Amino acid sequence: MRTIFKKGWRPVLVIILLLITWEASSRLFEIPSWLLPAPTEIVQEGIAGWSNYNHHILSTIRLTVIGFSIGCSVGIIVAVALHLMPTVREAFYPLMILSQNIPIIVLAPLLVIWFGFGMMPKIIVITLVCFFPIAVSAMEGFRQTSHELMHYMQMAGATKRQIFFKLELPHALPSLFSGLKISATYSVMGAVISEWLGANQGIGVYMTLASSSFRTDRVFVAIVIIMALCLVFFSLIIGLEKLLIKWRPKGEAERS
Template sequence: MKKFMKKGWKPAAVILLLFIIWEASSKLFEIPGWLLPAPSQIFQTGVEGWASYQHHIFSTVQLTIIGFLIGSSVGILIAISLHLVPQLREALYPLIIISQNIPIIVLAPLLVIWFGFGMLPKIIVITLVCFFPIAVSALDGFRQTDHDLKHYMQMAGANKKQIFWKLEWPNALPYVFAGLKISATYSVMGAVISEWLGANKGIGVYMTLASSSFRTDRVFVSIFLVMVLSLLFFAIIILVEKSLIRWKPKGEGN
């Protein structure tokens, strides 16, 4: 709470100011609710419609968690493999970069054609969104390992396995969590995109139905739900990071 009072009040004040300006502009210029609803209207819709979209939230959260865990595992395994086998890194790293230049929104329909409308294409979408930041961050962490410490361990007789688990992996952990924070926010977006593929529930479905019926207020409710879930996942990763990494210098990563 003290940390929030010290640092968090500034962004909170900016957000509050933006909402005040938004609300005042909607009233002053008499903007139609179907075009741009006022924050008060969006809040009212969100409260009154809770029963109609709460099951969509739970579905998206479940899909996000599963996809994030799989995507994170894939990203970490790829990073470790490319680090331990330099020839593999030289061959596959450019392909990993290229994979991120394929728009997910274009690839998604193809996944439906190949794998149907089940859970698998949705998980693939989230995995593709999540694995890249983690893989790249972890590889950077491995490369940033102190060469003097590594040389010292080699002189002391440590083998490659001992050097990796006792030096390179701990050194890369802050970088891994940096990638996890990015992927945590991307995973929610990936889940919503995957739900556009033909799911029967989820925030993406709720957003599509609201958009097709010109319920702009519900579209904004969906947007705010995605933002809240992204921030929540981001905060969880930060808490896990602080509980696992206690050797970072004070002020680093804050």
């Protein structure tokens, strides 16, 4: 943690310099606000328009949490099932890879046709975005379990159930949390994309309305909110990882 704080000032300094350059360029070249608003204008709109988008934030958070929870559950179940059944893994793993080659933005209209404009297609979009990184990371963690330790437990008479819960699952937790970190950020993106399908509330709706009315400052406000939500979800996963995985070496924990 101390190492993170020591190195953390560098990206903050870069961001500050970029904002200063952005602000100076907007004023120097007199760039129209509808084309590229200055950072100060975005901040002013973010403060003044809080009442216009605060309910959208809550809607997006709710949708993200529901979709992320379902996506995590599906990803872990799929990973465990494919790990315990090698024959099934050989048959379905290539199909799982192919499913990720279909752009979500293309699949979204089909989900609306099949399931309507309710909550179901939105949750499916977030689930599809989240489950793959989790499933692949968990399966990779299972695969990298120490063969020496597994052989030792087999020699000691451990059952397959004991080997899975006492060796393979704990060993896969670091890889699983790597997938959870990726999915945590993807889930917010999936929620915003799903809100473009025809929701009544959400940051995606707020962004669409702002874009159609050429309120570029509001579009940037929505982008900042999305980035903030991604950072919050990512930080929560990191905190949960540190809480659950206390047996990792100190150096390895700092590098993650």
